[in-house]
Amino acid sequence: MPMTRWSSSRPLLVADMTSFFGFSSQPLSPTDETAFLADPSCGGFASFEGWVRDENEGQRVNRLDYEAYVELAVSEGEKITAEAQRRFGVRQVRCIHRIGELAIGDLAVWVGVAAPHRAEAFAACRYVIDEIKHRLPIWKKEYYASGDSGWVNCERCAQPPEQHHEHHHHKHSDNPNHSGDTQGQSGASDYSRQMRLPEVGAKGQAKLRSSRVLVVGAGGLGVPVLCYLAGAGIGTLGLIDHDELEASNLHRQTLYAIGDVGKPKALLAAKHLRSLNPEVDVRPHVAKADRSTINDLIDDYDIVVDCADNFATTYAVHDAARAKGKAIILASLYQYEGQLQVIQANQLGSCLRCVWQHATPDGITGTCQTAGVLGPVVGVLASLQALETIKLLLDLPGRLIDEVLLVDLVSLEMRRLKALRHPTCEPTCTRLPTAPADAAQATELSFASLLEASQAGFCLVDIREPSEVADYACPVKSLVIPMGRLLQNPDALPQEQKVLLLCARGARSKGTVQALRERGLSHVWSLLGGLDAYR
Amino acid sequence: MTQINVRYYAILREQAGMTHQSVDTPAHTADALFTELSAAHGFTVPRNLMKVAINGEFCDFSRVLNAHDEVVFIPPVAGG
Numbered sequence: 199m200p201m202t203r204w205s206s207s208r209p210l211l212v213a214d215m216t217s218f219f220g221f222s223s224q225p226l227s228p229t230d231e232t233a234f235l236a237d238p239s240c241g242g243f244a245s246f247e248g249w250v251r252d253e254n255e256g257q258r259v260n261r262l263d264y265e266a267y268v269e270l271a272v273s274e275g276e277k278i279t280a281e282a283q284r285r286f287g288v289r290q291v292r293c294i295h296r297i298g299e300l301a302i303g304d305l306a307v308w309v310g311v312a313a314p315h316r317a318e319a320f321a322a323c324r325y326v327i328d329e330i331k332h333r334l335p336i337w338k339k340e341y342y343a344s345g346d347s348g349w350v351n352c353e354r355c356a357q358p359p360e361q362h363h364e365h366h367h368h369k370h371s372d373n374p375n376h377s378g379d380t381q382g383q384s385g386a387s388d389y390s391r392q393m394r395l396p397e398v399g400a401k402g403q404a405k406l407r408s409s410r411v412l413v414v415g416a417g418g419l420g421v422p423v424l425c426y427l428a429g430a431g432i433g434t435l436g437l438i439d440h441d442e443l444e445a446s447n448l449h450r451q452t453l454y455a456i457g458d459v460g461k462p463k464a465l466l467a468a469k470h471l472r473s474l475n476p477e478v479d480v481r482p483h484v485a486k487a488d489r490s491t492i493n494d495l496i497d498d499y500d501i502v503v504d505c506a507d508n509f510a511t512t513y514a515v516h517d518a519a520r521a522k523g524k525a526i527i528l529a530s531l532y533q534y535e536g537q538l539q540v541i542q543a544n545q546l547g548s549c550l551r552c553v554w555q556h557a558t559p560d561g562i563t564g565t566c567q568t569a570g571v572l573g574p575v576v577g578v579l580a581s582l583q584a585l586e587t588i589k590l591l592l593d594l595p596g597r598l599i600d601e602v603l604l605v606d607l608v609s610l611e612m613r614r615l616k617a618l619r620h621p622t623c624e625p626t627c628t629r630l631p632t633a634p635a636d637a638a639q640a641t642e643l644s645f646a647s648l649l650e651a652s653q654a655g656f657c658l659v660d661i662r663e664p665s666e667v668a669d670y671a672c673p674v675k676s677l678v679i680p681m682g683r684l685l686q687n688p689d690a691l692p693q694e695q696k697v698l699l700l701c702a703r704g705a706r707s708k709g710t711v712q713a714l715r716e717r718g719l720s721h722v723w724s725l726l727g728g729l730d731a732y733r
Numbered sequence: 734m735t736q737i738n739v740r741y742y743a744i745l746r747e748q749a750g751m752t753h754q755s756v757d758t759p760a761h762t763a764d765a766l767f768t769e770l771s772a773a774h775g776f777t778v779p780r781n782l783m784k785v786a787i788n789g790e791f792c793d794f795s796r797v798l799n800a801h802d803e804v805v806f807i808p809p810v811a812g813g
């Protein structure tokens with residue numbers, strides 16, 4: 199059977215200094231390989247043979263398949279043999295790696311080094327095999343006696359890098375397009391699967407590595423976004439979240455563990471992301487994302503991914519990032535649906551406020567807490583955010599530009615709606631609201647009893663739906679004006695009396711008060727905790 | 734009467750109990766159509782918080798309707 203070999207270069211005449219790396223799909227013969235290294239000026243020859251053994255991590259292995267990303271592996275392998283030659287001053291370096299099906303005891307890799315003296319020969323030989331194991335995109339599929347099989351080297355180990363054993367199957371192939379020097383220190387990230395995409399490649403990977411992305415919120419949207427971006431090798435990944443983990447988060451925020459309930463999510467996520475990809479500079483901030491904290495952080499990043507779960511945060515983040523000319527990837531969801539919008543960094547396109555000029559008061563249209571949400575629905579929207587982030591960084595086609603994507607996961611339909619820039623939208627978006635109502639002025643009040651509120655001179659207005667009122671009426675004299683009607687016609691409220699809005703739990707009434715205050719009504723307050731707090 | 738294809742999202746979908754419907758309406762504008770459908774389905778989100786897109790493009794509620802337009806009513810959503 200003819201030998202099938204892959205290499206981009208042929209060995210030179212034996213009397214010259216040579217360094218060679220290649221693959222073979224046929225069995226290797228140490229004698230034949232050694233013959234290539236004959237050199238009258240060399241007094242020492244060292245070789246290393248890697249054999250297929252019958253056990254891995256306690257599993258009996260029957261045979262295995264080697265697979266390599268040949269083009270990249272050959273060029274990296276040639277770099278390694280050339281480095282060994284230069285670094286140790288040896289004359290002949292040769293390494294051949296098998297691919298294809300191998301049986302127990304077969305020769306998987308052969309390294310030979312010839313040098314004037316033995317010490318350099320040993321050292322260079324050791325260097326070549328160590329670097330090959332560490333840097334080359336080679337994977338092996340092991341077939342176990344149990345009948346199972348598994349790819350080794352192609353996926354990251356679950357263990358953090360400091361715990362890696364020295365067994366060669368625990369070494370990871372690294373990005374073959376990086377120089378050997380950065381690789382040795384950088385852990386063992388392997389981007390080969392995404393680099394194989396023609397649109398990514400080495401150039402795209404380098405771009406991802408040099409990118410800086412800030413993720414706002416480490417919750418339902420934030421978790422998958424952070425994991426995918428860390429996995430993709432984004433160089434700098436900031437995250438800001440002030441919440442502590444709650445058990446109710448876990449069904450959709452899958453990187454956390456139930457034992458971590460009560461701990462700050464930003465720190466938990468950062469720990470996980472660093473073990474996922476030690477190459478990423480993960481920067482956690484345990485802080486509430488608002489205009490001021492985002493302003494403090496924004497200069498260190500190119501893109502902001504908004505994974506907040508409320509309007510107030512989203513608008514604060516958007517306004518801060520938009521003013522600094524940063525790209526923003528926005529997503530939000532409701533039950534089985536979501537919306538996605540990408541704001542371009544050039545400030546020329548439409549922004550969030552071109553579509554939705556004012557922040558809707560929270561509580562009016564429902565949140566994950568009140569309306570419910572399924573984990574995979576958040577996951578779809580988050581994956582789209584991570585995808586649009588990568589598409590933006592790599593300038594891939596098909597990106598969302600001046601559009602809103604509606605995702606309906608009940609019907610599995612997606613819709614791209616054109617959203618043009620509003621005529622009054624300035625680069626720093628002047629469609630900002632005029633000075634917000636005095637933030638110090640309380641919007642929520644609580645009383646010893648509802649009767650006390652009434653006696654204190656408030657007109658109580660029940661803004662719940664008629665069906666809710668029928669179920670349980672407010673026990674104290676009150677007007678009933680459903681929220682929708684009230685927002686459409688605020689004049690229905692008494693003008694001369696202080697007004698206390700109440701709903702079931704205090705969310706809708708708080709949002710409605712905010713909306714009314716923005717329209718200049720200063721004599722309205724919300725009952726903290728709603729009727730439920732007084733039953 | 735004009736025949737219009739309407740799609741509902743988020744809380745409107747929930748309150749209408751459907752994702753889409755075909756309506757024959759006397760309404761000439763998106764605004765009038767929304768008022769009509771609000772009354773029919775009991776929508777609670779006020780119109781001024783809503784957005785409308787017709788035939789794949791966001792537009793004003795004053796936009797005049799044409800037969801077979803696809804009208805999408807979209808409330809803002811914030812969940813995450």
Ligand SMILES: [Zn+2]
Nearest residue numbers: 549551552623
């Ligand atoms: Zn704008």
